[in-house]
Amino acid sequence: MPLARIDLREDAPPERVRVVSEAIYHAMVEVANVPPHDKFQVITRHAPDEIIYPEEGYLGLNYTHDLIIIQITWVSGRSIDVKKKFFRLIADEIHEKARVRKEDIWINLVDTAREDWSFGNGEMQYAPK
Amino acid sequence: MPLARIDLREDAPPERVRVVSEAIYHAMVEVANVPPHDKFQVITRHAPDEIIYPEEGYLGLNYTHDLIIIQITWVSGRSIDVKKKFFRLIADEIHEKARVRKEDIWINLVDTAREDWSFGNGEMQYAPK
Amino acid sequence: MPLARIDLREDAPPERVRVVSEAIYHAMVEVANVPPHDKFQVITRHAPDEIIYPEEGYLGLNYTHDLIIIQITWVSGRSIDVKKKFFRLIADEIHEKARVRKEDIWINLVDTAREDWSFGNGEMQYAPK
Numbered sequence: 001m002p003l004a005r006i007d008l009r010e011d012a013p014p015e016r017v018r019v020v021s022e023a024i025y026h027a028m029v030e031v032a033n034v035p036p037h038d039k040f041q042v043i044t045r046h047a048p049d050e051i052i053y054p055e056e057g058y059l060g061l062n063y064t065h066d067l068i069i070i071q072i073t074w075v076s077g078r079s080i081d082v083k084k085k086f087f088r089l090i091a092d093e094i095h096e097k098a099r100v101r102k103e104d105i106w107i108n109l110v111d112t113a114r115e116d117w118s119f120g121n122g123e124m125q126y127a128p129k
Numbered sequence: 130m131p132l133a134r135i136d137l138r139e140d141a142p143p144e145r146v147r148v149v150s151e152a153i154y155h156a157m158v159e160v161a162n163v164p165p166h167d168k169f170q171v172i173t174r175h176a177p178d179e180i181i182y183p184e185e186g187y188l189g190l191n192y193t194h195d196l197i198i199i200q201i202t203w204v205s206g207r208s209i210d211v212k213k214k215f216f217r218l219i220a221d222e223i224h225e226k227a228r229v230r231k232e233d234i235w236i237n238l239v240d241t242a243r244e245d246w247s248f249g250n251g252e253m254q255y256a257p258k
Numbered sequence: 259m260p261l262a263r264i265d266l267r268e269d270a271p272p273e274r275v276r277v278v279s280e281a282i283y284h285a286m287v288e289v290a291n292v293p294p295h296d297k298f299q300v301i302t303r304h305a306p307d308e309i310i311y312p313e314e315g316y317l318g319l320n321y322t323h324d325l326i327i328i329q330i331t332w333v334s335g336r337s338i339d340v341k342k343k344f345f346r347l348i349a350d351e352i353h354e355k356a357r358v359r360k361e362d363i364w365i366n367l368v369d370t371a372r373e374d375w376s377f378g379n380g381e382m383q384y385a386p387k
Contacts, residue, residue: 003237007300021181041181042136052279052299061378080373084382091380102379108261109374115209116238120190121231122220124213132366150310170310171265244338245367249319250360251349253342
């Protein structure tokens with residue numbers, strides 16, 4: 001069910017884009033109880049003036065043009081602990097496999113209800129019983 | 130009030146884009162109690178590696194590069210029944226008028242409050258009384 | 259914490275994009291209790307058929323191709339009064355500094371929880387105590 005939006009610099013290598021996509025999917029399945037193959041993502045590449053971050057940094061973190069903005073909409077119900085592990089897994093895998101600085105991996109989650117999803121065919125596959 | 134984000138392949142014919150836009154708007158007015166002319170949509174076209182879906186399919190559904198990701202943010206309060214009809218109407222009209230497979234029509238809804246909207250002029254037009 | 263998505267016409271002057279970005283940030287800090295340097299924004303430029311608005315207008319407002327769609331995801335808790343001031347400040351500053359019509363400034367807010375944010379390093383910086 002989750003929809004992940006991934007926004008990053010337009011000249012990011014395609015391999016980095018692939019790694020980011022896989023890392024998000026892996027973390028979902030591993031710690032967030034997302035079923036296998038539930039992998040829907042939209043990637044948008046941006047010119048340098050289209051991804052804005054504080055040049056002075058924020059909360060002691062410093063950012064570069066490699067900043068990757070990840071916004072995930074999913075069904076509510078994950079605990080704070082699960083979300084913490086989820087953030088960590090994503091940053092770890094992207095860092096390890098694509099050599100992006102962990103400070104440049106930025107994530108936001110948006111909760112919705114089970115009835116807010118249609119995976120195709122005009123049906124509400126997750127309709128509450 | 131709703132804001133619809135529509136993400137689809139960059140080489141989709143302009144007529145398909147127009148049909149998708151109209152189908153969403155028609156379904157809103159017909160079953161979701163959205164007032165006429167309340168039609169605000171953002172379309173983004175994507176390269177082949179920018180719309181990610183499971184090659185193996187999901188929940189018995191199979192997807193192609195024609196996948197259209199629709200995400201609609203609106204004011205909460207629609208019933209499960211209304212949302213079911215809404216999903217169906219959108220898929221039906223897009224399929225009928227643009228010949229897109231119904232499996233390739235993917236929809237997510239995000240609920241917000243009445244005070245979360247400004248339609249222009251810096252005003253909160255839907256402010257609760 | 260907020261993530262602002264800004265969608266506007268592809269041929270908007272870069273200076274307009276900069277003004278919109280700054281206006282949103284200024285309003286956040288001035289009336290919405292957002293800390294200094296908490297400035298994360300994603301801008302997407304669009305072809306003419308990618309930003310859809312009602313040609314007949316809506317609620318007595320009329321729109322042009324200059325329409326700027328702003329969608330802000332942040333932590334819940336702002337009052338209706340704060341949101342009203344926030345809308346007004348954004349429209350006022352964009353109008354004053356970039357000469358965009360106030361009717362062409364469109365804003366939507368999405369509330370989330372404190373645990374829904376990672377500002378980098380795979381950490382949940384705003385984790386509830």
